[in-house]
Amino acid sequence: MGCIGYCREEPLVNIHLPGKPLIILHRVTEKDAEEIVRAVAAGEVPRKLSLCRINDWDPLVGEKLLFGEGFQDVPAYAEIPYFAPQRKVVLRDAGLINPEDIDEYIAVGGYSALYKALTRMSPDDVIEEVKASGLRGRGGAGFPTGLKWGFTKKEKSSTKYIICNADEGDPGAYMNRNEMESDPHMILEGMLIGAYAIGAREGVLYIRAEYPLAIQRLEKAIGQARDYGLLGENIFGADFSFTLTIAEGAGAFVCGEETALIASIEGETGRPRPRPPFPAQKGLWGMPTNINNVETWTNIPVIINRGGAWFSKIGGERNSGTKVFSLVGEVDRVGLAEVPLSTPIRTMVYDIGNGGIEGKAIKAVQTGGPSGGCIPASLFDTPMDYEHLTAVGSIMGSGGVVVMDAGTSMVDTARFFIGFTNEESCGKCVPCREGLKHMLMILDKTLAGKATETDMQTLEELSGVIKNASLCGLGQTAPNPVLSTLRYFRDEYNTLLKKARK
Amino acid sequence: MTIQITINGNPCSSEAGESVLTIARREGVEIPAFCHDETLAPYGACRMCLVDVVSGPKKGVTTACTLQAMDGLEIITDTPEILRLRKVLLELYLAQAPKSKTIKALAAQHGIKKTRFAKKVHPEDPLQGQCILCGLCVRVCRDIMGAGAISYIGRGQFTEINTPFYEENDACLGCGACAQVCPTQAIAFEDITGTRVMKSWSETKVPLKQCAACGNYFAPVPFTAYAYEKLDPAIRDEIRDLCPDCRRKEMTRKAILLRAEGVGR
Structure with missing residues (x-):
């Protein structure tokens, strides 16, 4: 099965009795098996294991699912504080359909957006709809998707490619993983629609090898789509043919960067290439190529079926739609939470996450993966969107939210992330390769209580150089954890320095 | 299409799409760069050629080598910000390749005598503590010579350049193009009676060709085979199989003979 994203309450079990609401059981153990079977045999559900009931569900692209009535004493889905502030667009089917069965996807309206696009829309119509939705790249950079598609479309070439970037590698981030494992067909459908709009006949799904279940499910989904004629020649009888292959990553974080990803598919070392030429002009095998993140593709079927105008009403200004965040760290309710963009950090940490574990005070959150910044609790009214997170010294990234409570050392946190990016630097350009190494040395010196104020100045200056002089996004954002902690938690660095003066 | 760009306030004509580094150098504007060579595609690794775009589609700091000229583009090559970035980069290079005279000289030109960063220790480094990983050798070997005898090993701060598995590699032509393009003269090879030893590349040995006339060794065998294949059959x-000296003598002899024939007629 797929997953509805409430990790703290795992393992979850779905029970659907005919005519009754869908019941989600939580924290189920082996010992509960007998009780569950007995209850179901009697047309009941075990009350003390029941988390919530779902009477009906809107899968957005198809007709509303009506499960049934009854079990009024079990709390409704919308009453659960973890779910209440959420809005499921990307995870519209996650945990509710069998991801390994194409028929279940079709039953909730799957592939109807593709049908609509191929039979009633021109490629330009599709691009206009995506532009109207205001959808921006969910890999983290936030570039308008419709505009990006337009660049590849206007290139004159008989061969064009589209790529799905599923090389999710941020520590603590697993949004894409759940999207692939819970609903693989929505990615295929999004890619098919994109390929039609751009004029590509071939696509590649680049998935990190560390996600074996996602690979297995996508392989299965591709096989099923091929059997149903949804991949191959003249799809839905239209003058459109498309094939899709899977390429596995080899464990390098930097291959999430689009030009390094292309190099990796081509069999080269995963090292970023300078842009221009942009992939839209010269991408995979030198051909015009459009790359989007998994989550970007998942939004496409909804945009086509519900319309760009509908989509653009979700979220904040210039930040339309929802975003799936992985809420992890020292937070009470960990899990995957999907909220409209521009939702305040406070809602995520306190309403959804219920604050610190056992009521501990929260000190900061780190957003956007290893190269995001740490945002102090005093700024938790900041809306979580591309511009606002950047303004406070962090980034949107792919949607990781790491919560830190009062017991966390911010210097140690910064050191952890620099350690990560230093290890994952490809080594091509000098600021990232050499600079991060020296940043790490200074941070180690600081944690050992041996650093001086001069070292702090060097650390800050070096951070600025790496940010401004690096070749790719990895280096350009890598110093964020240090810059943001120096900005908001300078006293923690100073405390460590004072020891050195004794 | 000829267009106009402005470098440090001076208008320059160029072709659209030309690298700004190429244009600047043609115009006599000095921009340092380690990883650039006109025969190779822009690479953007050394970050020394940073310039400031003051008027163009994307303003701000970027590398001149990867920046394509377009009409109305205006750049400045020596803003205080650019010089500051370049100085820190040079400090990083000084720490990475402490033995390189090239780096030391350029750093000194920028007023940098020593680096704040811990110097890298290079025990038994085949590249003599002078490699800055600009990748010119790797690219010239693969993209120009078509040999691909050397490549990167490892990643990040542990990146090195050498032959696969640090073993002698018979893909090496022995041409020495790698040493020719190296900006820090880090690559060593030596000709020892009949054999070229690529000291930096895992002691790869390449046989040398003997001149058919004088018997001197003059070029690596695989390299002459590569070169002969590219030549016009007549040439x-x-x-x-003559060395350059004997070839010159041979040509001179032929020319004299031809003239003598002409006189005879």
């Missing part, structure tokens, strides 16, 4: 026949 190839003329060169035969």
